[in-house]
Amino acid sequence: MDKIKIENLEVFARHGVFPEENKLGQKFLVSAVLYTDTRRAGKTDALSASTDYGEVCRFIDMFMREHTFSLIERAAECLAEELLIHIPGLEKVRLEVKKPWAPIGLPLETVSVEILRQWHRAYIALGSNMGDRKAYLDQAVKALDSLPLFPAKGGENNGEEGDRSSCTGAVEQVSKYYETAPYGMTEQEDFLNACLSLRTLLTPEELLEELHRIEQEAGRERIIHWGPRTLDLDLIFYDDLILESDELCIPHVEMHKRRFVLEPLCEIAPYRRHPVYGKTVQEMLEECT
Numbered sequence: 001m002d003k004i005k006i007e008n009l010e011v012f013a014r015h016g017v018f019p020e021e022n023k024l025g026q027k028f029l030v031s032a033v034l035y036t037d038t039r040r041a042g043k044t045d046a047l048s049a050s051t052d053y054g055e056v057c058r059f060i061d062m063f064m065r066e067h068t069f070s071l072i073e074r075a076a077e078c079l080a081e082e083l084l085i086h087i088p089g090l091e092k093v094r095l096e097v098k099k100p101w102a103p104i105g106l107p108l109e110t111v112s113v114e115i116l117r118q119w120h121r122a123y124i125a126l127g128s129n130m131g132d133r134k135a136y137l138d139q140a141v142k143a144l145d146s147l148p149l150f151p152a153k154g155g156e157n158n159g160e161e162g163d164r165s166s167c168t169g170a171v172e173q174v175s176k177y178y179e180t181a182p183y184g185m186t187e188q189e190d191f192l193n194a195c196l197s198l199r200t201l202l203t204p205e206e207l208l209e210e211l212h213r214i215e216q217e218a219g220r221e222r223i224i225h226w227g228p229r230t231l232d233l234d235l236i237f238y239d240d241l242i243l244e245s246d247e248l249c250i251p252h253v254e255m256h257k258r259r260f261v262l263e264p265l266c267e268i269a270p271y272r273r274h275p276v277y278g279k280t281v282q283e284m285l286e287e288c289t
Contacts (some may be wrong), residue, residue, distance in 0.1 A: 001091065002038040004053055006060075008098070015066040015075050018103060022068055026101050029110070030060050032083075033119070035092035036155035047066070051089050057082065070099045072113045081201055089255040092118035120239050121172075123197045123205060123269060125252070125261045129182065134229045136218050137177060143214045144198055147172040147207075147222045166249040170199040175264035189228065195264040204238050208248055211235065236261065240275045250278060255286045 009032075014025040034051055041050035063082055069075045076097045083093050116133040126142065128136040157254035174196040181190055200207060211233040236252045243250040251274060255261050262285040266273075270282040277284070 001035045004034040004036060004038070004051055005025065005152040006030070006034070006053055006057060009057055009060060011061045011064040013068075013075075015064075015067075015072060015099075016103070017070050017089065019241055021103070026099075028064060028072075029098035029100065029112075032056065032099070033094040034087075035091055035094075036089045037091075037157070043078070050155070051087060056083070056087060059086065072099055072111075076113045076115050076116075078136045080115060084117060084119060084201060085099075092116070117201065120200055120202075121237075122200055122204075122235060122239075123195060123237040123265060124198055124211070124271055125193070125232075125234040125236050125265070126253075127191045127193045127194050127234075128230060129189045129191040130228050130230045134177060137192060137194055139218065140214055140231055140233060141171060141174055141196060143217070147198075147202065149199060158180045171224055172199055174201075174269040175267040178260065178264055180260040188218070191260065192259045193264060195268060196262065197268055204235065204241065204243060204250060207238070208235060234261075236265065237272065242275050259288050259289065 008029045036051045094116045096114040098110040102111040177194045266285045
């Protein structure tokens, strides 16, 4: 991916642990690598086709001046998220926030925090076999399209809950709803299943927490394994990530065996390739019995 680099933009801001820093302020240096597609701008020579680095610099300066954080880690995190949300065409950003006069009582040149943040694409499987199944799936799609900027446990440095009005979720595609027979425990009502693709800034673990929150808001109770449920949300793919932990396995460990996942997923991403098996969704569907 192409890059536009901004090095050591000087801004005056009021970030720091000590009250004097918040009151008097000090100089900060911000560097950014903007990952974007410069091809169209390079072919047309039109500013409107480019990521305007002047606009980005003004955005950084305004954000750093208008907010106050105790930690430069927090300043960098929030600035990266706001840039990704508000700057058109920006897919990924590497940010470094330098603090030249860090008050530690020892001589140093700068202290800095450098982070890399980007948009991710996740694929979610949805299912319901209790009550108004379609309504549960519709509500889940709406909830996923308005995921919060910060995880449920997040908050500003005053301890309040994160800003849930700023969203990092954007549902891109939704399959049609499929009527399917129950899997595992077969003595229950038929399911309504679907899949969707989601563009998000959340990490896999944060996204999993949000999926559980949405399930709980729909009255989901985890009592019987493979039993009836108002809403079931499974994280199938997250970019090309391969992850195995106690809480989460990506890609979903059973997806290649489940026609009720593969069929709607094939509708929206037939050529998406499984990062472990190397097969496309369409190939896995053709082989699923």
